[in-house]
Amino acid sequence: MSVTTTPAPVLAPPLAAPRSRGYWGTVGYRLRHDPVTLFFGALLLMIILSALFAPWLSPFDPYKESIIRRLKVPGYMGHLLGTDELGRDMLSRLLHGGRITLMMGFVPVLVATLVGGGLGILAGLAGGRVNALIMRVMDVFYAFPSVLLAVAISGAMGGGVFNALLALSLVFIPPLCRVAETATTQVRNLDFVDAARATGAKLHLVLWHHVLGNVLGPILVYASGMISVGILLGSGLSFLGLGVKPPEPDWGLMLNTLRQAIYVNPLLAALPGIAIFLTSVSINMVSDGLRSAMDVRL
Template sequence: MPPLTRLSGISKVRLLNWRRQAVINAMPGIKPGQIRTPWHEFWRRFRRQPVAMGAGIFVLLLIAVAVVAPWIAPFDAENYFDYDRLNDGPSMMHWFGVDSLGRDIFSRVLVGAQISLAAGVFAVLIGAVIGTVLGLLAGYYEGWWDRIIMRICDVLFAFPGILLAIAVVAVMGSGMSNVIIAVAIFSIPAFARLVRGNTLVLKQQTFIESARSIGASDANILFSHILPGTVSSIVVYFTMRIGVSIISAASLSFLGLGAQPPTPEWGAMLNEARADMVMAPHVALFPAIAIFLTVLAFNLLGDGLRDALDPKIKG
C-alpha cells in the first residue's frame, strides 16, 4: 500500500474510509454511529452543562450583534444628537436613554460591543501566539532557553497587569491600538507558563521518543506532536482570558488612556458618564451591564469548555 502522503485527495478519502470500515468490521456488534470521536465526546459533555451552553449562546449572539452593529443601530453612534432630550431616561424611542450630549446610548452600546470585543480578542490572540511559542521553546529545550524566558515572565508577573498596561500605554501613547498591545504584553507570560508546563509533561511521553527515533525534526515534534496536546488548555485559557482583556481595555479607556471621545467604547462611555452618574445613572448603568454580562459569559464558557475537554471528567 503506498504511503498516505503520496496519494491524491480522492485516494486519501477512499483509503481512510476503507480503514474505518476495517475497524468497524473488526468489532462485531458495533455500529458506525456508536463510534464516538473526540468531538462527539466533547459535545456530549458540553451540552450537559446548561450554564455553559447558555453562556456560549450569549457569546455567539454578542459576536453576531457586534458584526452587524453599525447597520442595526437605530441611530448614528457618534454623530446623532437629540438636544431636546439631554440625559433623558429609557423610552420607546431611546431604549437605554440619552446621554448629556443627546446621543442614543443603545446605539452606542451596540457599536461599542464591536470595539470592546475586537480589543479583547486581538489582545489575547497576540498574547497567545507569542506566549505559546515561548512556552514550547522553554519547555522543550529547557536549559538557557527556559531560564531566560521564565525570568522574563517572572519580571512581567511582578507587576499587576493593569499597572503594566498603564506603563506601556504611557510610553507608547493613548489609543486602542496601543491598548491592544499593552494588554497583549501582560497576557504573554500566562500563556508561556501554561504551555511550558504541558510541554514538560508531553516531551517525556513514549510517542515523542518514537518520533525522535525515526528522525523527526524538533520543529515537527513541537508543532505536530506537542502543540496539538496543549490545544485544549490553550483554548480554555484563551476563552477565559478574553474577559480579563475586555475589562483591562475598558479600564484603560475609563482612565482616558484608551479609546478617545466620541468613540463608543464601553470604558470610554463610563468615563464620559462620570459627571452625570448622580443625576442620570442610566448613562453609566448600561455600558457597565454590557461589560459585566460579557465578561461573565466568557468566564462561564471557559469553565464549561474546561470541564468538557478534561478527559478525567465523566459526563
C-alpha cells in the same frame, strides 16, 4: 412414517460495536449536554453578532449630538434606552461600543496566544539554555501586576486603540507562555515523545505530530478565560483616558463620561457597566464549560 424436522434456530444479528466518539467528539458531546454553557454561549453569540451588525441594528447615528435631548429617559422620542450626556442615542452607542470593547478582549488574547504560546512550546520542548533564556525574560514581566503594567505601557506610549491593544498583548504574553511551557514540559517527558526522538524524528515533526495536539487544550482553555480579563482591562484603560478617545463609543469610556449623570439618571450610567458584566460573565462561563469538556479525567 413421516419424519418431523425442527427448523434451525434463527440467530439474531450481532450487535454493532459502539462507535467511538474520539477526543473532540467527546468534547462536543459534553458541550451539547451542558445547558449552562449553551445558555451563556448563546448570550455571548448574541452580544458578538449585535456588535458586528451594529451599523444595521442602530436606530440612530451614534455620533449625532443634541443638547436639547440630554439624559432623556428610555423610550423618549424613539430612543429605546434614552440618551447620554450629549444627547446621543444610548442603544446605538452601546451597539457600536461593543465592537471596540470586544476587540480589546479578543485581539490581545489572539496575539498573546500565538506569540506567548509559541515561545512557551519552544521553551518546553527545547529545554536547557533556550528554556532558561525565554522564561527568565518572562519572569521580568511577572514582577509587575498586570493592571499596573498595562497602565504603565499604555501611559508611556500614549492613548489610543492601537497602543491599548499593544499594551494588553504585552501583558498577556507572559502568563500564556508559562502555561504553554508547563504543558509542553509535561508532554515532553512522556514515553511516546521519547520513542519518536529515539527513531530519529526531527524536532518540527515531533512538535507537530506528538506535542501540539496535547498542549493546545490547556492553552486554548486558559486563553478563553483571558478574554474577559482583556475586556475589563481595556475598559479600565478607556475609563482612565488611556484607551479609546472621544467621541468613539466604548463601554469603559461611556462609564467615565456618564458618571456625572448617576444622580440624574442612574440607569443610563449603569448600562455600560451592565454590558461589561454580562459579556465578562458569559465568557467566563463558556470558558469553564470548555475546560470541563476538555478534561480527559472526566
